[in-house]
Amino acid sequence: MIPAQFDYVRAGSVDEAVAALAEHGDDAKVLAGGQSLIPLLRLRLSYPEVIVDVGRVDEMRGVRDDGGDIVIGAMTTHYDVLHDPLVREHAGLIVDATTTVADPAVRHRGTFGGALSHADPAGDLPAVAVALEAQMVIAGPGGRRTVAATDFFVDYLQTAVGPDEVLVEVRVPKHTGWGHHYEKFHRVAQSWAIVGVAAVVRRDNGSIGEARVGLTNMGATPVRAVAVEQALAGAAPDAAAAAAEHAADGTNAPNDLNGKADYREHLARVLTRRAVAAAAGGS
Amino acid sequence: MELEHRFTVPVPVAEAWDVLLDVERIAPCMPGATVDSFDGETIAGKVKVKVGPIQVTYAGTARFSEKDEAGRRAVIEANAKEARGSGTAAATITAVLTDSGGGSTDVIVTTDLAITGKPAQFGRGVMAEVGNKLLGRFADCLADELTGGTPAPAAEPVAAAAPASSATGADEDARAAPAAGSGNENPAAAVADATTGTPAPVARPAPAPTPIGSRRPPEDDAIDLLDAAGGPIAKRVLPWAVGLVVLFVLWRLVRRANR
Numbered sequence A: 001m002i003p004a005q006f007d008y009v010r011a012g013s014v015d016e017a018v019a020a021l022a023e024h025g026d027d028a029k030v031l032a033g034g035q036s037l038i039p040l041l042r043l044r045l046s047y048p049e050v051i052v053d054v055g056r057v058d059e060m061r062g063v064r065d066d067g068g069d070i071v072i073g074a075m076t077t078h079y080d081v082l083h084d085p086l087v088r089e090h091a092g093l094i095v096d097a098t099t100t101v102a103d104p105a106v107r108h109r110g111t112f113g114g115a116l117s118h119a120d121p122a123g124d125l126p127a128v129a130v131a132l133e134a135q136m137v138i139a140g141p142g143g144r145r146t147v148a149a150t151d152f153f154v155d156y157l158q159t160a161v162g163p164d165e166v167l168v169e170v171r172v173p174k175h176t177g178w179g180h181h182y183e184k185f186h187r188v189a190q191s192w193a194i195v196g197v198a199a200v201v202r203r204d205n206g207s208i209g210e211a212r213v214g215l216t217n218m219g220a221t222p223v224r225a226v227a228v229e230q231a232l233a234g235a236a237p238d239a240a241a242a243a244a245e246h247a248a249d250g251t252n253a254p255n256d257l258n259g260k261a262d263y264r265e266h267l268a269r270v271l272t273r274r275a276v277a278a279a280a281g282g283s
Numbered sequence B: 001m002e003l004e005h006r007f008t009v010p011v012p013v014a015e016a017w018d019v020l021l022d023v024e025r026i027a028p029c030m031p032g033a034t035v036d037s038f039d040g041e042t043i044a045g046k047v048k049v050k051v052g053p054i055q056v057t058y059a060g061t062a063r064f065s066e067k068d069e070a071g072r073r074a075v076i077e078a079n080a081k082e083a084r085g086s087g088t089a090a091a092t093i094t095a096v097l098t099d100s101g102g103g104s105t106d107v108i109v110t111t112d113l114a115i116t117g118k119p120a121q122f123g124r125g126v127m128a129e130v131g132n133k134l135l136g137r138f139a140d141c142l143a144d145e146l147t148g149g150t151p152a153p154a155a156e157p158v159a160a161a162a163p164a165s166s167a168t169g170a171d172e173d174a175r176a177a178p179a180a181g182s183g184n185e186n187p188a189a190a191v192a193d194a195t196t197g198t199p200a201p202v203a204r205p206a207p208a209p210t211p212i213g214s215r216r217p218p219e220d221d222a223i224d225l226l227d228a229a230g231g232p233i234a235k236r237v238l239p240w241a242v243g244l245v246v247l248f249v250l251w252r253l254v255r256r257a258n259r
Helices: A014-027 A036-041 A080-083 A085-090 A090-097 A104-109 A112-118 A125-131 A226-232 A237-244 A260-279 B013-020 B025-027 B119-123 B128-148 B157-165 B170-176 B240-257
Strands: A007-010 A028-031 A050-054 A063-066 A069-073 A137-138 A143-148 A151-155 A165-173 A177-185 A195-204 A206-216 B002-009 B033-038 B042-051 B052-070 B073-082 B088-101 B103-114
Touching: A014 A028, A014 A137, A014 A165, A028 A036, A036 A206, A036 B128, A050 A069, A063 A085, A063 A112, A069 A085, A069 A112, A080 A090, A080 A104, A080 A112, A080 B128, A085 A090, A090 A125, A090 A177, A112 A125, A125 A195, A143 B052, A151 B170, A165 B073, A177 A260, A195 A260, A206 A226, A206 B170, A226 A237, A226 A260, A237 A260, B002 B128, B013 B088, B013 B128, B025 B033, B052 B088, B103 B128
Parallel strands: A007 A050, A028 A050
Antiparallel strands: A063 A069, A069 A165, A137 A143, A137 A165, A177 A195, A195 A206, B002 B103, B033 B042, B042 B052, B052 B073, B073 B088, B088 B103
16 A cells, blocks of 8 residues: 655654654654665555655764663664674674564564664563663654663553653663573564563672563553563572462563453463573573 | 442442433443434434544444333343444443442342444454543443432532542543533532532533543553543443444454554
8 A cells, every 4th residue: 555645754863853752742753774664655544644764864873882781772673683793792682582573584684772762562672671671762853862662552552651752762771791582482583572571680699699681561661570580580590490480470461362351361471481581591 | 241340339129220321420320422413212322432643433323122121121222333344343231220238229230231343353352451440430430420420419429429530530521521412400410520520510411611621640651542532521421331343443453453
């Protein structure tokens, strides 16, 4: 199908993008890699009056080292994230999850920030951002502000980004040396996660010093499996199985054709056990 | 897809029943809807739903297909068509009231949804949570409305209900839709401005003065079912179930479209 008519603004900088958004407000929509928005436009499920394309905003692209964090530009494609040495060294969990995002074509066009801003609860990256305690840098008319990943995801497809704002970059605390694993359950290779589990584990003298676990598609937003993390702190590596029994605690998993809530809860426990075991055991 | 929601209101069955059947009064409980016409039996209107980047407008009608006063059972049939597409949505909403003793009434609302057209291509994926959230919002509003319907000093029950409703968000917007023009003489139906807690004039309910969009509480952003274009003048429409359908459709589509 052909999208409904819209005006098109190509922003050359973050400031230009924000100015365009400030002018058009709710009628405008930011176009990043277009892997979610373009299909929505073509299905005529979305008909913004103005598209603000940030595809040529160079300052939103790339990964840089900034002390205790790495900073990933929102417009960095999944492909570039996957092949970035800083990401590989300091945030391997992002690599684990990004390799499971859709297919190569989508990964060449789709962007890190676009996937986060779309905030699909079945998307892989939101749970990763939550597990890594990423900080989202959002630009708006009043300047920039930083929002913690847990506060960034508000509800289904809803983030803390206002209609006149744009996600510029994501600060990810370095998890250098942490074990990491993303365990995803889906029916076909490029489909959405029915449930996904993102785990990072800091090993400490043969035991688990600290663990962080994020869950994909176990609610309207990505959630941390807090009970699992508590059970793992200071535990032996083989504690994963017992700790994972708490994976579904406090979650509100959706019911749909892919699975009922109790099935997802089961998946969360199993996948958490695998993810934590893998993160604690190697890599 | 079938959704069920239960709540209890502290008024006797007979009073709750009267409120339930007062379309003009419960219609504002449906977020995102505008009424085009109401002939005393059938409401024609639109429901506009916005979830993240997605917008869909359904246009259609709703009416009571059954009012079984003895059994305290009312059935609403709603049918709608996508305003910008060929899909359709139909909902059968059954509300049953039972006396739970002590002057309270149990309300059970069951909604059966069916969709055709484009959404059918995408299977029957259900975001029951989204649906329930919406249903819960409607039910909260309905509960407030029923509670506020108790014969009591004018405005007092409404004022009491307003703070309670603030926790749910959308019903405030819904309440902001004025009782004006409804011709409802029940003093308690003079809907308070839920934002300020100020009781609206009793004798002459005034239109809500502020644009609806401006008072949207944060939680309402979660599911932005409310179109500001609905405006304070337009009355809200009954076929809230259409909203559920829309959400359900949207959810399938976005997930499909998304990759």
